[in-house]
Amino acid sequence: MSDREQILGRIREALTVTAPKPGAHGTGAGHHGPAVSPGPSSTRQWLPLVGDSFEERVALFRTNSAELKTDFQLLNSREELTAALIKLRDADGWKRIGSHQGELTQVACDALGLPVCRTDATYDVRELEQCDAGVTECDALIAQTGSVLVTSRSAGGRALSVLPPHHVVVVRREKLLPDLQAGFELLKSKYAANYPSFISLITGPSRTGDIERILVLGAHGPKKLTILCL
Amino acid sequence: MKSVIQQFKEQSRVITKDLRHRNLIQTALGKYEIKRDEKKAAFQSWSSARQAAAEIKWEAINHLDKHLPDFVRRLEARGTVVHWATTAETARDIILKIVRDQKARSIIKSKAMTAEEIHLNDALEHEGFEVVESDLGEYIVQLRKEAPYHIVFPAMHLTRGDISELFTRELGSAPTDNPEELTMIARRALRQKYVTADVGITGANFAIAETGMISITENEGNARLTAALPKVMISLLGIEKVLPRMEDLALFLPMLATAGAGQALTCYNSLYGGPRQPGESDGPEQYHVVLLDNRRTELLADAEQRDALHCIRCGACLNVCPIYRNVGGHTYGTTYSGPIGSVITPHLRGLQEWKHLSFASSLCGACTEACPVKIDLHHHLLQNRRNSAHEKPSVIEKITFKIAGFVMNRPGLYAVVKKLARLFQPLHKLVKGTRLDPAYAWTQSRDLPTLPAESFKDWWKKNK
Numbered sequence: 071m072s073d074r075e076q077i078l079g080r081i082r083e084a085l086t087v088t089a090p091k092p093g094a095h096g097t098g099a100g101h102h103g104p105a106v107s108p109g110p111s112s113t114r115q116w117l118p119l120v121g122d123s124f125e126e127r128v129a130l131f132r133t134n135s136a137e138l139k140t141d142f143q144l145l146n147s148r149e150e151l152t153a154a155l156i157k158l159r160d161a162d163g164w165k166r167i168g169s170h171q172g173e174l175t176q177v178a179c180d181a182l183g184l185p186v187c188r189t190d191a192t193y194d195v196r197e198l199e200q201c202d203a204g205v206t207e208c209d210a211l212i213a214q215t216g217s218v219l220v221t222s223r224s225a226g227g228r229a230l231s232v233l234p235p236h237h238v239v240v241v242r243r244e245k246l247l248p249d250l251q252a253g254f255e256l257l258k259s260k261y262a263a264n265y266p267s268f269i270s271l272i273t274g275p276s277r278t279g280d281i282e283r284i285l286v287l288g289a290h291g292p293k294k295l296t297i298l299c300l
Numbered sequence: 301m302k303s304v305i306q307q308f309k310e311q312s313r314v315i316t317k318d319l320r321h322r323n324l325i326q327t328a329l330g331k332y333e334i335k336r337d338e339k340k341a342a343f344q345s346w347s348s349a350r351q352a353a354a355e356i357k358w359e360a361i362n363h364l365d366k367h368l369p370d371f372v373r374r375l376e377a378r379g380t381v382v383h384w385a386t387t388a389e390t391a392r393d394i395i396l397k398i399v400r401d402q403k404a405r406s407i408i409k410s411k412a413m414t415a416e417e418i419h420l421n422d423a424l425e426h427e428g429f430e431v432v433e434s435d436l437g438e439y440i441v442q443l444r445k446e447a448p449y450h451i452v453f454p455a456m457h458l459t460r461g462d463i464s465e466l467f468t469r470e471l472g473s474a475p476t477d478n479p480e481e482l483t484m485i486a487r488r489a490l491r492q493k494y495v496t497a498d499v500g501i502t503g504a505n506f507a508i509a510e511t512g513m514i515s516i517t518e519n520e521g522n523a524r525l526t527a528a529l530p531k532v533m534i535s536l537l538g539i540e541k542v543l544p545r546m547e548d549l550a551l552f553l554p555m556l557a558t559a560g561a562g563q564a565l566t567c568y569n570s571l572y573g574g575p576r577q578p579g580e581s582d583g584p585e586q587y588h589v590v591l592l593d594n595r596r597t598e599l600l601a602d603a604e605q606r607d608a609l610h611c612i613r614c615g616a617c618l619n620v621c622p623i624y625r626n627v628g629g630h631t632y633g634t635t636y637s638g639p640i641g642s643v644i645t646p647h648l649r650g651l652q653e654w655k656h657l658s659f660a661s662s663l664c665g666a667c668t669e670a671c672p673v674k675i676d677l678h679h680h681l682l683q684n685r686r687n688s689a690h691e692k693p694s695v696i697e698k699i700t701f702k703i704a705g706f707v708m709n710r711p712g713l714y715a716v717v718k719k720l721a722r723l724f725q726p727l728h729k730l731v732k733g734t735r736l737d738p739a740y741a742w743t744q745s746r747d748l749p750t751l752p753a754e755s756f757k758d759w760w761k762k763n764k
Contacts, residue, residue, distance in 0.1 A: 073384040073593075077539065080597035081365050089362055089606040092354030092674050113551040116349035118342040118564070134564070189581055195495055195529055215554070215565040227582040228528035232521050232568075250550035258546070265511060267378070267577045268527070270570040271553070276521040277567050280437035280455050281463055281479040283328045289436055289483055290490065291521020291568070 113251075120214045120248040127213035127246055134216025138274030139287060141296040142216075144243070151240065151300050152181040158238065158296060159184070164202040167234075170226025172207040174240040174300065179205070189226040195233070204234040204292070208241050210256055211297070214249035215273055218297065221261070222268040231272065237292040242300050304633055305656040311631040312660075321457065321628060328456050329619050335562025336616075342564065343554075353555055354674035357610035360509075360542050364600070367509040367542045372591070374512025378574035380587045388418035388594050395420060395501070395534060398588055399429055402532050404498040408490075410516070410523035411435040412503025413451055413613060414536045414592055417635045417648075420501070431501075432493045434522035436486050443470045449629035451636065452560050452615035457628060490522070500526035500584070504537040505612065506552060510545045513573040514589065517556055517566045524568055533575070533584035538592050540600075540609040546571075552612065559672040560614035599647040605680045608643050610673040617667035617677055623660055632657065639667035643680040651688050658684035715757075722751055 071079075121127060128144060135142035145151050151174075158164070159182050166185040169175045179186050182205075187197050198204075206225040208218045218239050225231050247253055250271070257269060276291030287293050302310075315321055340346045360367055372382045385391035399407065407424060409415065409431055421442070424431045433442040437454035441447065443466055448454035455463070460477050467473045473485045502523050506515040514535050516523045527533055543552065549569070557563040575587035600606055618624045618638030629637045634645045634657070642657035658681040667677040689697075707714050731737045733744055742748060 073386045073390060076386050077384050077591070077593045077597065078365065078369065080593070081368065081539075081600060084597055084601035084606075085362060085365055087601075087603045089358070089603045092358050092607065093351060113349065113352045116343060116345045116352060117551065117554060119344055191581055193581065195582075199491070199495060217565060222577075222580050222583065227580060228524070229582050232524045232528065250553065251547060254547040254550055264577075265513070265573050267574045267580060267583055268570065268572060269513075270524065270568055271565065273565045273567050273569075275567075277519050278436045278483055279519070279561070280435070280440070280453065281458075281460055281482055282324075283331045283453070283456070284479045286480045286483040288487065289520035289522070290434065290487060290525055 114249065117249065117251075118214055124243075124246070127248060128243075130213045131211060131216055131246065134213075135274075135297070138216050138295075140216060140274050141294065142299065143297070144299050146300075148177060148300070151177065151298055154298050155181045155238070158203070158236075162202060162236065166201050167203045167205055168198045168201040168226070168230050169205040170207075170230060172226075172240075174242070175205055175207055175226075178238070178240050189230045195229065198229060198233050201234045203236040203238050204230040204232075205238045205240065206231050208239050208245065209260070210253055211241060211246045211299070212248075212250055212253050212271070213246060215271070217250075217253075217271045217273040218295075219247075219253050219256075220270050220272060221257075221266040223261075223266040228268045231270070232276075232291045235288065235292055236294040236296065237272070237275070239295070239297045240300070241297065246299070304653055307633060308631060308656055308660070311633075312627045315628050315631055316626050322626075324457060324459065325625055325628065328453065329625065332562050332619055336558060336619075337562075339558040339562055339564050343558075349551060349555060350672055350674050353551055353672055354607075354610065356543065356548050356551070357612075357673050358607070360544055361540060361600070361606060361609050363544075364539070364542060367544055368539055368591075370509040371507050371512055371542055372589075374509075375574065375589060376512075378512065378577065380512075380574045380589055383588060383590045384593075385590055386593045388592075391418050391536065391590055391592050391594070392420060392423040394588075394590055395536070396423060396427060398532065398534060399424065399499055400427075402498055404429060404532070406493065406497045407431040407499045407501060408493050408497035408526050408530060409433050409438075409501040410503070410518065410526045411438050411454075412501065412536055413448075413635060414503055414538055415501065416448065417594065418536075418592065420536070432490065432497075434490055434493070434520075434526060435518070436483060436520060436522075439486055439490065440466065443467075447630065447635075450615060450618060451613055451638075452618075457630070494525045494529050497526075497530045499532045499534065500530035501534045501536065502526055504535050504541055505556065506543045506549065507537060507541040508546050508549070508571070509542050511571075511573060513546070513571040514541075515549060515553075516570050516572070517553065517568070518570075519561075519563075519567040521568055524570055527570070527572055527584070528582060531584055532586045532588070533572075534588045534590065535572070536590045536592060538594075539596055540611075555672045556612050556614050559616040559670070595648045599644060602647070604683060605643065605647070607673075607675050608640070608647075608677075608680060610675055611640050611644075612673060613640075614672060616670040616672060617675075620666040620670045622662055622664060622666070627660075639677045639681070640675070643675075643677055643684065646684050646688070651684065652692055655684060655688035658682075658688070718751075718755060722753075725751055 168187040210219040275295040278289035440455040449457045504514040557566045576583035624638040646654040
């Protein structure tokens with residue numbers, strides 16, 4: 071018998087006896103009832119509250135970003151976006167960037183006027199490693215947690231948003247969603263037929279507290295995360 | 301060789317007197333508690349969220365016969381090779397074979413408690429492969445040739461001075477007491493390893509049955525790099541990691557972050573559904589998922605303690621446990637320490653050898669209270685005690701209780717014994733705390749209350 075059959079056999083054998091439901095200590099093992107579990111819509115009501123209006127959600131995203139040490143900028147025009155990018159480039163003396171095909175990433179690359187390592191097609195990891203920033207788009211922003219939702223399809227693969235020392239997200243404000251639940255619903259409606267092989271919720275720049283529980287940014291991933299929201 | 305119980309007792313005795321250790325742990329966990337309480341308070345209802353999480357895990361584990369094959373089928377449909385391992389040895393052999401077939405020179409690894417459980421690094425190194433832990437805390441304990449001290453904070457027992465000394469010795473870096481500089485030393489050392497590694501090994505926090513994906517939670521980005529750069533990726537996970545639906549993560553990710561580290565959400569929560577897909581520009585060419593049983597199905601067969609398989613390895617029960625906080629992580633001598641370790645280790649490694657961990661508990665219930673998926677931890681400790689006594693009764697205990705029962709059933713005899721005890725009590729002072737003391741196990745570190753001159757019964761007779 072293969073290990074697969076052995077394990078599945080043992081599982082089936084074990085589950086012939088039903089375990090007590092959570093919180094039912096001392097009532098003993100019962101019998102199989104219908105498999106009811108709280109649906110996702112019902113768990114939303116227990117999680118941190120998110121306001122209904124766009125203004126409330128932006129305000130929450132801003133507060134979360136401040137705590138996470140994410141640089142979040144809400145911009146009103148393409149000119150402001152261009153100016154913000156140039157300011158970042160000049161402040162840190164960027165020499166080259168990594169990026170991918172996209173409407174806003176194209177605007178960013180044009181504005182910056184630097185050599186670009188494109189990660190849409192086959193690329194050299196060592197070249198990307200030398201880039202000063204990775205400029206990506208995303209699928210959504212999540213107000214509840216201050217997160218950026220990316221996939222290998224929306225953000226130029228797996229490495230672009232984690233390898234360079236500065237991750238810059240360019241995104242339209244329509245992509246701001248209230249909570250994680252809405253984020254997963256979006257993924258489902260957008261990709262269910264064929265999910266990207268990589269999906270990630272990025273919540274602030276890379277961090278560690280492994281030395282005396284003291285916060286240090288840029289453990290392995292980006293030291294800086296900037297979100298430019300148009 | 302000493303038995304594990306002797307080792308546990310001896311190390312406990314030493315470490316509980318170690319003030320430096322105590323201060324380190326109290327400071328680290330004090331910081332954690334403040335942040336955890338702050339993030340818990342942001343929930344509209346933490347207690348209802350716990351109940352919901354417990355019910356979802358109940359559903360997942362009690363229908364594992366459906367969810368696990370669903371998970372595997374969907375993973376395989378997108379080009380992942382899924383391996384099943386009944387034992388630790390099988391899991392090691394599977395991984396060794398993949399690595400050998402690749403003719404891998406170096407392997408980069410992100411944090412995985414299952415890898416600790418099967419002693420994967422030893423097996424790989426024994427075969428001549430270089431394997432580097434990439435999580436900062438794990439990297440530090442690997443350089444020290446130690447096991448992780450805590451399932452979430454592996455290097456919590458070390459000061460920045462200890463780490464600086466270690467890096468100076470092992471990496472030749474200049475001494476520094478700045479945590480940021482120390483982190484950057486490790487970052488630089490590990491960056492090169494990522495770029496050159498042939499194989500990346502990860503664990504998993506959740507396995508999503510609905511979509512056939514694994515979910516990895518981390519703060520540093522090391523797991524993301526491990527899953528992005530090497531051309532072969534391997535994930536090792538226990539069969540109990542399954543969640544039915546992707547949107548269950550909307551509940552579990554914030555709860556894991558809050559209970560585990562006092563964060564609203566961990567920095568990176570990533571889902572992996574296969575190797576590089578057509579049209580994708582990076583990611584591994586091969587993706588292997590290794591499913592580990594290693595006696596989890598035995599725990600599954602124990603309906604009373606089955607909920608121990610709900611564990612999401614957040615470490616919250618360790619952090620609040622008065623035993624863990626006094627004896628520390630290494631004293632347990634197990635992969636999984638703290639209350640959850642004391643509950644499951646007897647199932648995974650044998651009840652008689654590991655039962656002492658269930659006795660090393662104050663049964664205060666702080667662990668059960670802290671658990672985000674409501675595992676009935678302190679009752680399971682009691683059940684382990686019961687089961688161990690049932691399986692192998694202690695003769696001395698049996699005789700003691702027989703005598704006590706005999707005496708207490710006979711009021712006349714009981715009165716005589718009380719009188720005698722009062723008579724002999726002054727003599728106890730002469731031997732108290734020494735090896736001659738019959739109550740030595742108690743009195744070496746505690747006082748024995750003295751009997752009052754008059755019993756309540758006698759007083760009642762006189763004053764009623």
